[in-house]
Amino acid sequence: MRRRFTVASAMVGALALITLAGCTTDPNVAAPSDDAAATEEAVEWFDQELFDKQDAEREVVPEGPEGEPWLQHINAEMIDTAEFASEGAKKACFANASISNPWRQTGWITMNQQLEVLQEAGVISEMETRDAQDSDDTQIADIDYFITEGDCDIFLISPNSTAAMTPAVERACDTGKPVVVFDRGVQTDCPVTFIHPIGGFAWGIDTAEFLIDELEEGDKVVALRILPGVDVLEQRWAAAEKLFDEAGIDAVDYFTGADPAEIKKIISDELAKGDVQGIWMDAGDGAVAAIEAFEDAGADYPVMTGEDEMSFLRKWKDTGLTGLAPVYSNFQWRTPLLAAQKIFAGEEIPKEWVLPQSPITAEEVDQYLEANDGMPDGHYAKFGGEDLPGYPQVWQDRIIP
Structure with a gap:
């Protein structure tokens, strides 16, 4: 049975550079159908322009608060969100691709601990979450459910796949409510922001x-x-x-x-x-x-x-x-909720929110092993939740909301 949660507490070189993100450890997307596989064979995945862009971004010192990489950004075009400024706690609706592997589970735990902070601060009233279990069709239905339900103040979407989810994301944008896409992307620039590490x-x-x-x-x-x-x-x-x-x-x-x-x-x-x-x-x-x-x-x-x-x-x-140990920054799961906080405060945020992404080297292994002592094998060292409530117990116990 599909799980439903209410937590109260360029395509290569293509449109808008909203490429997919978050699969780093997120490879358990449903295998493509025969038709889809045939289509994929025709895709040319190498893109020199995007290769050069991401190569250069590896050397950029991120802007943003020191020690909080989930709020840092690289080469950002800042945009005005004053049109969404509003007082009072807001309901977030999260259409999640899945929590089917350890990377996504680690991020999901971190996201919920960040949610707890924002609920206590009166920013978010609740986050209703629907888990698509790695299914495009299910996630499309989830997004349409949220739209029909009509009581979402903001849509948070981690797409299961890029092209298939684009029309549903555009329908969410058409509601006039802010849309935040993270982890993986879609082929439209209608979301207020797209959040992801540097890239593949x-x-x-x-x-x-x-x-x-x-x-x-x-x-x-x-x-x-x-x-x-x-x-x-x-x-x-x-x-x-x-x-x-x-x-x-x-x-x-x-x-x-x-x-x-x-x-x-x-x-x-x-x-x-x-x-x-x-x-x-x-x-x-x-x-x-x-x-x-x-x-x-x-x-x-x-x-x-x-x-x-x-x-x-x-x-x-x-x-x-x-x-x-290359890293596909797991702490990005905090950023959509923090982006929501900024959006409802009418603050500027990056249109494409590129987060830092740096590997763990041999000189750093001991440091990250010590910092994550007691964490399970499926945990991710650069998860970035050390300052959140429940640390370290919630991550050690692998408490999945």
């Missing part, structure tokens, strides 16, 4: 450059990908593949569905063919399984990129392998 190309550049620096020309890299057709994931690989090709790295890629058994089989088969010097992943799910495949084969550990999921950080530390 930045992830791909960070990870590929790291592997290239650590490896030699001709070395073998196995790329473990979650699934096709999700643009932020496709952009990660498009960027990495370009750089591997230019550097003479022998890279082969496989879709795994984040299945540990499939990951182990892929690695075992590749090791049977010869040495594998590097592992590249477009999300951290299954990173430990990949490392265990090398252990099972008695092979030297690879140079590897995973993610800031605690299971990978712990395995990285235990093995001493050469690694990097």
Whole structure:
């Protein structure tokens, strides 16, 4: 049964640069249908302009309050929200793609703890949430339900997919109520703001450059990908593949569905063919399984990129392998509610709210392991909720509202 919660307490190079975000660890979007897969095959995911934009944004010092990256922004065009200024606590309606994987669960917990703060401050009266469970059709119905219900003061939307959700988001915009899109994007600029980390190309550049620096020309890299057709994931690989090709790295890629058994089989088969010097992943799910495949084969550990999921950080530390943990800033789940606060106060906010996105390096692993001691393996180190009520117990106990 689909869960319904009431919490009281450019497409590549396309329109408006509202590309998908948040899949970093969010690869459990429903697999595309045969028709959809056929359509995706025709998509050219590499976009030089967007690649260059995100490459440059990696070097930008974000603006905003120090120590609060969820309120920082990069190269923002600030817009006026005075038309939405209004007093009193407001009802937020949240159409969520899913909480079907650890990245989304970590964000969902953080979002609800941020909600608690804003409820106590009299900013938000309640947040009614509908969980689409990774279904486009369900999320379209959820958004239309909110529109028909008619008592939403603001729409918060984390789209399940980009193109399919665009008309529903536009219908929400047509109500005249503010719309905030985050994590993944849509092909319209009608939302008041679109909130996301730098993006998939930045992830791909960070990870590929790291592997290239650590490896030699001709070395073998196995790329473990979650699934096709999700643009932020496709952009990660498009960027990495370009750089591997230019550097003479022998890279082969496989879709795994984040299945540990499939990951182990892929690695075992590749090791049977010869040495594998590097592992590249477009999300951290299954990173430990990949490392265990090398252990099972008695092979030297690879140079590897995973993610800031605690299971990978712990395995990285235990093995001493050469690694990097790219990050798709999980703290972004706080930002939509804080954006709502600013919108109803009539404050300026970024039209495209690009949040900082920086990997965890070998020099920082101990710091993040210590800071997240006691957190479960599915927790994300850069979740950014340390100042929220319930820390650390709510995240340790994995209390899913």
